Amino acid sequence: VEPGYPVKVTASVRPKLSEYATGTKIIWELHGDAAAFSKSASGTSCTVSVPSQNAGQHRAVLVAYLADQRGDILDGYRADSCALTTGSAAQPGDVQLDTSYVSILVGDRYGVLATTNAALMPAAVSYRPSVASVGGGRAVLNSRGQPGWFYTVTGVSPGDTTVDIAGQQMAVKVNSGVMIDTLSYTMGPGARYCIGLLKKGLDESRLSVSSTDGACVSIEKYREGKDGVCLYRITGKRAGSADVVFQVAGGQTVRTHVTVSSVAKPWGKSARLVALAG
Incomplete structure (x- = not known):
């Protein structure tokens, strides 16, 4: 996303929204370097732009959730996201996670390794931090000597969420x-x-x-x-x-x-x- 060139993001819902309870809707949230971007949401679409004063390197994650008519996120339904970048941050380096799915108990921790040559720590966000939180990364080398960043995910309460690290996603299930x-x-x-x-x-x-x-x-x-x-x-x-x-x-x-x-x-x-x- 570059200043002056808004981008429209559309979410696809299956089954159709009309088949859910009355008032079910999509809500859109920005995580990460969210202040650098602005959004205008309407139903299943959301337009994202970068104000001219925010030109430079920025990165955020746009997340779409299913919610009830009060705006409360629905449990048991998968959210989805896309990574937003602007400036030279649009080339953050290839990121590969060593885990695509993990199941942990409340209070337990799990370490996920993001292998990348990025010099700056890739942004990490949990779509539902009330279910699982993700801490800041620390620079490490994997078993083959490749550089990466190590993040700790902690189970907070029972439920499902997704941890997004630089656009790469890991599904997390937390059980009691x-x-x-x-x-x-x-x-x-x-x-x-x-x-x-x-x-x-x-x-x-x-x-x-x-x-x-x-x-x-x-x-x-x-x-x-x-x-x-x-x-x-x-x-x-x-x-x-x-x-x-x-x-x-x-x-x-x-x-x-x-x-x-x-x-x-x-x-x-x-x-x-x-x-x-x-």
């Missing part, structure tokens, strides 16, 4: 759920062991914990820390085996297999088992 630290454990009758469980953006009312055979293995909540880590204490009752089941309401299940034996030595297998909310 739980993670346990034990795949299996062997213990003697009367022995006790604690399974660690970490809640990620999940209310405890949505979690149920049970034993498939309470006469063999009992389970009780022992302690919860301020960091969201819960300890569930199991007790061996009699010889046999049972599963301790962690069920997220409307979502997935993870389990720890427990063997109770009077002759076997206590031992277990650690793991990072995740159950996502629906």
